[in-house]
Amino acid sequence: MNLSLYSVNAFLILDAEGHRVLAKYYRPKGHPQGESKDLLMLKDQRAFEKGLWQKTKKPGADIILYDGRLAVFRHSLDLIFYIIGGATENEIMLYSALTAFSDAVHLLLRNQVEKRAVLENLDMVLLCLDETIDDGIIVETDSTTIASRVSRPKADTTEIVINEQTIMNAYQTVREKVQQRIQQL
Numbered sequence: 001m002n003l004s005l006y007s008v009n010a011f012l013i014l015d016a017e018g019h020r021v022l023a024k025y026y027r028p029k030g031h032p033q034g035e036s037k038d039l040l041m042l043k044d045q046r047a048f049e050k051g052l053w054q055k056t057k058k059p060g061a062d063i064i065l066y067d068g069r070l071a072v073f074r075h076s077l078d079l080i081f082y083i084i085g086g087a088t089e090n091e092i093m094l095y096s097a098l099t100a101f102s103d104a105v106h107l108l109l110r111n112q113v114e115k116r117a118v119l120e121n122l123d124m125v126l127l128c129l130d131e132t133i134d135d136g137i138i139v140e141t142d143s144t145t146i147a148s149r150v151s152r153p154k155a156d157t158t159e160i161v162i163n164e165q166t167i168m169n170a171y172q173t174v175r176e177k178v179q180q181r182i183q184q185l
Contacts, residue, residue, distance in 0.1 A: 005137045006026070006135075006136040006137055007085050007086075007089050007090070007093060007094065007136065007137070007138055008026055008083055008084070008085055008094070008097070008133050008136045008137070008138060009025065009026055009027065009039075009069060009084045009085055009086060009136065010023065010024065010025045010026060010039070010082070010083075010084040011023070011024045011026075011081075011082065011083055011084070011101075011129060011133060012024075012049060012052075012080075012081075012082040012084065013079055013080070013081055013082070013118065013125075014049060014052075014053050014079070014080050014082070015078055015079055015080075015115050016057075016078040016079070016115075018049070018050055018053035018054070018057065020046070020049060021079060021115060021118060021119065022118070022122070022125065022126070022129075023045065023049065024129065024133075025039055025045065026133070026135060026136030027136065048067060051066070051067065052064075052066050052067075052071055052082065052084075053080070056071070056073050056080060056082075057080070059075045062074065062095065063091050063095070065087060068087055069084050069085065069086065069087060070084070070085045070086065070087055070089050070091055070094065071083075071084050072084075072085070072091060072094040072095045072098050073098070074098055074099070074102050076102065076106075076113045076114075077113060077114045078114050078115050079113065079114065079115055079118065081098060081101065081102055082098075083095075083097060083098045083101075083133075093138060093141075094138075096141045097132055097133065097138045097141055099141075099143070100132060100140065100141045100142060100143045100146060101128060101129060101132045101133075101143075101146070102143075103143035103147075104128050104131075104132070104143040104144075104146035104147040104150070105118075105125060105128055107143060107144070107147040108121070108124050108125075108128065108147050108150060108151060109121055109124075124150055124151075127149075127150045128146055128147070128150050131145075131146045131149050131150060132146055
């Protein structure tokens with residue numbers, strides 16, 4: 001039984017053709033099983049991603065055991081989100097983390113989760129990922145909490161509407177003040 005907090009080996013976002021949009025592989029030095037030599041090379045990672053995409057490109061299932069790893073995935077328009085864990089990991093926990101991440105990204109991107117929008121807002125997507133998974137440890141599974149930590153705070157300025165009426169009011173006020181000053185002299 002695996003009692004370690006390190007439950008995520010990788011997080012991937014692949015597009016509809018199987019090309020990498022985002023990939024983050026985890027295996028910290030402090031892991032109880034030691035640092036992994038598995039999937040360290042880019043060539044090995046690309047081969048793993050291509051094979052995984054071949055198995056999951058059609059929507060239908062949510063969980064697959066591939067290459068000795070548990071892959072939980074979710075389709076979103078032209079993207080597929082993956083969380084990869086060990087074969088003995090709790091798939092419900094991985095699925096809840098993936099759902100939280102996906103829902104938070106949907107909130108932040110206003111339901112426009114497609115390849116172009118993810119690439120344009122990659123900073124927010126990466127922050128969202130860091131709020132969900134930290135060094136292979138799932139730290140948050142609530143999408144609204146993740147989105148609130150990532151979202152840009154609104155400026156404290158109030159919206160100033162300038163139209164013909166406000167300009168006329170300003171002109172009248174200045175005119176009255178000038179008349180009062182002239183009368184005082």
